[in-house]
Amino acid sequence: MSGSAQTRRAPLLGAYCFLVFAFIYLPVVILIIYSFNHDGVGGFPPRHLTLDWYRQLFADSAIWDTVLNSLIVAVSAVALSLTLGLLAALALDRASFPGKALFRRLVLLPLILPGIITGLSLLMFAVVSGMHLSLFTVFLGHGTALISVATTELFAGLQKLDRAQEEASLDLGATPWRTFWRITLPNLKLSLVAAGLLIFTLSMDEIAVSFFLIGRENTLPLEIWGRLRRGITPEINAISTLIFLVSVILIVIWYRIRSRSLRADARELH
Amino acid sequence: MNLPAASVMETPAANAALLEVRSIEKRFGRREVLKRLSLNIGAGEFLTMLGESGSGKTTLLRLIAGFEQPTSGEIWMAGERLDTLPPYKRRVNTVFQNYALFPHLSVQENVAYGLRVGKISKTELAERVTAALQMVKMLEYAAARPAKLSGGQQQRVALARALINRPKLLLLDEPLSALDANLRKQMQGELKSLQRQLGITFLFVTHDQEEAMALSDRIALLKAGVLEQIASPREIYSRPVTAYTAEFIGQTNLLHAELRDGVAVCGALRWRPNLSTPIAPLKNGPVLFSLRPEAIMFASSTLPADSARFRAKIHQQLYGGATEMLELDCGAGQLLRARIPARAALTGEYDFAFLPSDAIPVREGA
């Protein structure tokens, strides 16, 4: 039993950290402010605040088509990644087979490799197998790359799972299949939701891998990218602001879910 | 309660005071952990702070080490103010409960850690490290990493690491609590002889009263942030001041007696107590007595005339090897415990007795 040590104040370090926080947040804050600026994307100070750019954005059907495309890809990627990620996590947690270590590395590789490598290799695969580039190939790219995210989260969730519950279920006469659906999966609910949220957000924002796998139809990030080539308008600020807000909301929810499950574990230990 | 509230009976330290704790108060938020506590530690003594968890003993230790600041009060060491110094400037070293050995350093680097702070030649450093490791019998593990050592071995390294700096005062925060029983007994003996050999003042914290009694020159019993009693082990065992002390250290029977005209009556027990006590003379009315189980014996004719005799039925017999603990039913729900040398199984009623001088009057609380 030790008393709580008082946290020492460190004013200089605190000031430095404030600057670091400013560095992290300021650019996006400026971007958001200028989405309301009448006079365009640059210059200083922003005057004539207006919602025109948002009005223009909402009337821009081309962008919303790509938003729909991104949503389709993201939802499909979530389904694929979660399924394969769950199986991979189960395999890593419970099965032993030759090359297991290599398998784990391979699954986690897209997380740490630059996107261009993953994108290009899949591009070559698509071409060699005669696939046309389209949203489907983008979906394949996202789904494959994001298995790593699903596996990581679900593996952590499995580790926290009380094995005794499954054993009790089998002991009471349920088949492994039934045990999986009625015991294992419900216990993984939090991990599944958290992983799904994260994969969804990452897929919506993904650009490096998608760059090489895109066909005629764009995803949202690539649509924005294309427009940037033509010139910067505050409409891009507006859509960026919206992307930022939605991402933040999703990530905060994801974080809360994770904290909730961590706190539940801590309670169980008492 | 007959005994007037008076100051705690204290056996003073044998030597001049090395450390003076003056009216220390410590509050965490609204919780008062230490309430105006004062005590002195003599140079070269082995003082144990004993108490339950929450008694404040660890907090006081941390205050002396410098990891906490007192809310009010002062700590002085060797004539100089201690509590205003940061921990790295105090001539005090600590042996932590979980040893806190640096995992990225070897055993000898751990031990040498404090020496590297000052200017010291390489040869002298190596010599002192070797000597310290030899003292705790860990020289052959000098190059090992702490993770490879057992609990007892880590503890020795922690000891060497603290002692090599030749502190004026060594603080030990329940250092043996993580060890198993046999190892504990062994380490207790080693600690005691080490302290005697080095002559360094030890301030030892534990919740284990047997450990405290075995090791200490004096025991300071803390209860809820207050010093209940501070005395040598023999003194504190044979003359506890409060009921709490009597019950915490060793076992006892607490007798709620009524004193009338020199005779104390408690259930089936009657005796003539000694009316003058170290604190104040006993007066008529309710008095609380502490009677140790080993003070109760079978009645016999060889006992002095003023022995208190009573008859009781043996309710339970708990065999303990060398001795036995008998639960005696004195009638009307009065149960006493008696410790006697082991003998064959007993049943039925017997006559028992105790010497009046063994019934020690105690206060309810400090």
Next chain:
Amino acid sequence: MYSRLYKSLVSIPPLLWVSVFLLLPYALMLVHSFWLVRDGILVHDWNLQNYLKVVQNPVYASVLFRTVRIAASVTLLSLLLGYPLAYYLSFHAGPRKELLYQLVIVPLWVSYLVRGYAWKTILGSDGVLNGFLHYAHITNEPVAFFLYSPFAVVLMLTHIYTPFVFLPIYASLEHIPRPLLEASQDLGATPRATFFRVILPLSMPGLLAGATFAFVLSLGDFLAPLLVGGPSSTMIANIVQSLFGSAYDWPLGAAISVCILVLTISLLVFSERLEKRWAFK
């Protein structure tokens, strides 16, 4: 407890998928690197010419050198920003630690493109920064080198990767048992000495992990140069990207990609070995 059937059922689908969609594509890339493009057509002639071109062409060497320089700058700057931040949160933030942690984490997952675009609008000749400097009478002319320069690329990537670097450092700092710090001070070391002798060594695994992450991902980045870098900041991944685009030479592009892949994996392996050596407990 788990039957052979169960174990096969769970391991085979992901194994299969990963083999087909990860292993096979990498193999294909390797294979492509040994082929050639003649007269605008891909020809399956096995040869090592592409690798020879990689080694011999001085342009590639200088671009690679620039890329490494940029990646190293990004890593260094991210560490200079991320480490103190993690340190402050872990040791000085007190009750606000959780909230501040969220504040650092959340931007981490927000779109790369949004953040890169933000810098583009800020750094340009008629961007926000120049506008501000002009408004505050600090400059008269717009400063050109803010945008379309390696400076901008480093700035943008540092912005992206500082939270990435923060995460593992914070985790390893949190793992340091606080009694070790008390023990260090108890033995006579000042807080400053405690940092260098205890905290820093014990946070090395996290520092290495973060630094490797930032370096490897910066090394292979092609979007930042396109967005804010301009022609003077071409990085090695841009060369690859153009070889797969307008400069149509897939085999050469594949060869350079393989080199990047090998370099990256070597760095990862090396870093992992170091981390293991410095991880205590």
